[in-house]
Amino acid sequence: MALRRRQLIQAAGAAALAGGMPAFAQARTKVKVGYLHTPAVDGHIWIGQESGAFAKQGLELEMIQFTTGLELFQAMIGGSLDMLSTGAVVSNFPARGQGKVFLMNNIEYATAQLWVREDAGIKTVADLKGKQISTTTGTTAHVFLDRALRSGNLDPAKDVKLVNQRMTEAVTSFISGAVPAVALWVPFDSVIRQKLPGARKLVDASAFFPEAAIMGGWAARNDYYDKNRAVITKLIAAWAEVNDVVTGKPDAAAEMLQKTQYKEVPLADFKEQFKASKYYTNAEWRTRYQDGTVTKWLQQVTDFFVANANIQGALKAEQYFDAKPFLETVKA
Numbered sequence: 467m468a469l470r471r472r473q474l475i476q477a478a479g480a481a482a483l484a485g486g487m488p489a490f491a492q493a494r495t496k497v498k499v500g501y502l503h504t505p506a507v508d509g510h511i512w513i514g515q516e517s518g519a520f521a522k523q524g525l526e527l528e529m530i531q532f533t534t535g536l537e538l539f540q541a542m543i544g545g546s547l548d549m550l551s552t553g554a555v556v557s558n559f560p561a562r563g564q565g566k567v568f569l570m571n572n573i574e575y576a577t578a579q580l581w582v583r584e585d586a587g588i589k590t591v592a593d594l595k596g597k598q599i600s601t602t603t604g605t606t607a608h609v610f611l612d613r614a615l616r617s618g619n620l621d622p623a624k625d626v627k628l629v630n631q632r633m634t635e636a637v638t639s640f641i642s643g644a645v646p647a648v649a650l651w652v653p654f655d656s657v658i659r660q661k662l663p664g665a666r667k668l669v670d671a672s673a674f675f676p677e678a679a680i681m682g683g684w685a686a687r688n689d690y691y692d693k694n695r696a697v698i699t700k701l702i703a704a705w706a707e708v709n710d711v712v713t714g715k716p717d718a719a720a721e722m723l724q725k726t727q728y729k730e731v732p733l734a735d736f737k738e739q740f741k742a743s744k745y746y747t748n749a750e751w752r753t754r755y756q757d758g759t760v761t762k763w764l765q766q767v768t769d770f771f772v773a774n775a776n777i778q779g780a781l782k783a784e785q786y787f788d789a790k791p792f793l794e795t796v797k798a
C-alpha cells in the first residue's frame with residue numbers, strides 16, 4: 467500500500483512537470499475583490515474572468531459588488547475585502563493612509579456626464595445657477611461636476627444646490643422631474659435615454675481633459691498589500707493580458723462584456739459607453755507610470771477631496787501610489 471501511494475505521488479509530480487496539473491495541485495489563491503458595476507471599473511475584471519487570465523495566474527477572484535467607491539473603501543478598511551477596483555475614490559481614502567494604489571484601469575474620459583431636462587430652460591452650465599443637481603457626492607460624478615460648474619463661473623458650494631443620493635435614486639429623481647439636472651456616470655445614461663428621450667447631455671468629462679483627468683484603478687488593504695506582493699504581481703500580470711485585448715480588439719472586448727454582463731444595454735449603446743473611457747496600451751501605461759503622469763493625475767483628484775472632504779494631513783499621491791509592481795511585472 468505504501469509503495470502504491472508513493473507511485474501515485476511520483477506520477478502526480480511527473481504530471482505537474484509536464485503541465486498536466488492533477489486536481490489537488492490546482493489550488494488557487496482566493497482574493498476578495500470589491501467592484502462597481504460600470505464598464506470603466508469592472509470591464510477588465512469580467513473579460514479576465516471570461517478568458518481565464520486570472521485563473522491562469524492561479525487566482526480565484528471572489529467578486530463583491532458595491533454601489534459607490536465610498537462603500538467599497540469602507541468595506542475594505544473594515545477587513546471584508548482584500549482589494550478593490552473603483553473610480554475617482556481611488557484618490558480619496560489612500561490619501562488618508564487607507565489603502566495602497568498599485569494599478570490603473572483607464573481614464574474616465576467621458577464616463578461622467580451632466581444631463582438636463584429639456585423643459586428646464588438650461589442651455590449652458592451658467593444656466594444652472596440656483597438649480598438643484600442630483601449626484602452621488604464624493605464620487606467620479608461629483609469630481610467632474612465640480613470642474614464643470616467652475617467652468618461656468620459657478621461656485622459649487624453657493625450657486626447650486628447639490629442633492630446627494632445614490633446614483634439609482636439620483637437618476638430616478640431626474641426622470642421624475644424632482645430635479646432639473648443630474649451628474650452621473652455611465653451606464654446610467656442608458657436609463658435616461660430610454661425613459662426620458664427629451665433629456666439632453668450638457669457636457670461630459672472629456673471637456674476637461676487632461677486638466678481634470680479622473681483615473682480609475684486598483685487599491686489593496688494596507689496589511690494585505692504588505693503581506694501579499696506575489697498576489698499583487700499575479701493580478702497585474704493577468705490584468706496586462708486582458709489590457710492587450712481591451713486596447714487591441716476593443717470591439718470584441720465590448721461585445722464580450724455586453725453579452726455576459728450588460729445585456730440590459732443595447733450593444734450599440736454599450737460600445738459608445740465603452741469608448742467613454744480612455745484606455746492605454748501597457749507600453750503607454752509604462753511611460754505614464756515612469757514620467758510621473760499617473761502621480762500627477764491622481765494628485766489632481768486628491769486635491770479635490772482634500773478641499774471638499776477636509777482631509778487633514780493628506781498623503782501625496784507619490785506616497786500612496788506604488789508604481790514598482792507594474793513596472794517590474796509588465797515589460798513593454
